[in-house]
Amino acid sequence: MKPQTAVEALGSLAHEHRLALFRLLVQAGEAGVSAGSLAEALSVPNSSLSFHLAHLFRAGLIEQRREGRSLIYTANYAVMNDLVGYLMENCCAGADCGTDAACEPAQERKSA
Amino acid sequence: MKPQTAVEALGSLAHEHRLALFRLLVQAGEAGVSAGSLAEALSVPNSSLSFHLAHLFRAGLIEQRREGRSLIYTANYAVMNDLVGYLMENCCAGADCGTDAACEPAQERKSA
């Protein structure tokens, strides 16, 4: 993972609303949540919500699929795992600290 | 971990220089690195570096100790682990994804 990629991902998460969104999606799993439900859950105007979703999307942290007239958002677990791995890389000057975080949903993942 | 705490920690990491600083300290382990060495490693003016170190410190991600006239900075692994745990909390709607990231240096930790 390149530093700039990590900075963008972290910047996306470094905001009250976006962090709440991302955690909601992480907890929702593959099923995901619609844009409308997210706006309601956070009590945020649609335009603001869309701005934040686009931010997270640009950073690769979330994905989007259409379902009828709704857009369903899901967390991108592969990117999240990469990010965490990047943070902890070569942790502790080689000391034996168990760093093997990973979240792999039972269902299919595109390329992980 | 409270949302605002996580936002501050993520915001601290969401910057090229601060992310580089933090990763350097994570890799340095308990030995840590002096402010001067960090400024040199990043080729950043002292005043800018100090600004970023203070940012990371305020967020609890790094710690500070004096050694002669130098200030030595070290990563706070406990906060890092909490942050990662917070991100992955209740991951995947209960699916069995192995999320047990943690980095615990062999040496003493204050309260973890």
Place this chain on the structure above:
DNA sequence: GTGTCATTTCGAGTTTTCTCGAAAGGTCAT
């Protein structure tokens, strides 16, 4: 205490981010 070295704080200018209403873009039923 005087000088020197390591680091932080102050201040002001520049740049970036956040917010949200209004308008536009797609999707579906009739």
Place this chain on the structure above:
DNA sequence: ATGACCTTTCGAGAAAACTCGAAATGACAC
């Protein structure tokens, strides 16, 4: 193709973050 619905894009004002030189603080040696 008209209307209803869900969502995004646009735009401009308000707020926050970044940078770095200059001045101040704290620690050590003599």
